[in-house]
Amino acid sequence: MYKYHDVPTAGHPGREKPYVLLTRDFYWNHQYKWVRKYLRACEVCQRVKPAAFSQASLQSLPTLSECWQSISMDFVFGLPPDSKWRTGVVVFVDRFSKMVHLAAVPAEVTAVQTARRFVDMVFKHHGMPLDIVSDRDPCFPARFWQEVFTLLGTQ
Template sequence: MDFIFELPADARGHTGILVFVCRLSKMVRLAAVRKSVTAPQAAQLFVDNVFRNHGLPEAFVSDRDPRFVSYLWQHLFRLLGTRLDMSTADHPQTDGQTERVNRVLEDILRSVCAAEPTKWSVLLPQVEFALNNAVHSSTGFTPFYVNGLRHPRTPLTLPRPRIWVGEWLTPKTQGVLKASERPSRNTVIAKGVRTRLCLN
């Protein structure tokens, strides 16, 4: 669990992302936050994004951000029977996988939001989906597959209806024929109008 801050403010004043990463599946959950996010708000985001979808983890690894070291988190995890492990300044690699996700996430946001930097939070669900649908080098599977033993449906995996060429060609051909008939019909009408004008 970690924060990324210093992003351009979006329409709701969010300037950061709270990043959750599962150690086993490498599943990523992302939540847009304001710089002023409090420990209770971060705890609620944990419930909304992690607990609701995956249940309670055995252990929770985080840096020593004051929001995570607070009495609230200590008390919450004690009540729930979960360990809260803190990485130290000397050993940030304790939560190295989250740091790697943060770097990849920043690169993705930089590329997809280059034209409109303040729209990053709107794209966060798609970015989260892309991260979870990519094969992870350490597991050899996508986080979606490790977590649920299946891959989600995407537009590329949806079955496509099989169309007989005749069925496809007939409406197209009829449209082309009608379009080609119209100018000749208009030419005949115009010729008739000119003839009548000349006779009068």
């Protein structure tokens, strides 16, 4: 199996290609099951290949009719540092117009810092969106909303 799957020139293909190549030279009972078991145990494939199932259930998003009704919010990290050693960016995208607001953030950005960027870059220019779509990042829960409402002077 090493020759058909693990060598660098083979490239760790899926199940069918190594099976077809192997059956040209060898045959034994339950060969397909054995190949499947071998490939499931391949450490490289387990680390690199995407999972065959969704990590979280997907939800359909509403159809939009106006700008800034709904935004997507996410982070990008691992960037070269700026003059203040910030290596991340918080990204706010209007889902209707695709307009983007970006703000540099530190690698260890807090919910409070994110809330301040949200108020300064989104709320002050476009008002409060009806919904914010995120990937359920740990930075977004209650502390984010507490700070947003504190900054807006509401309870």
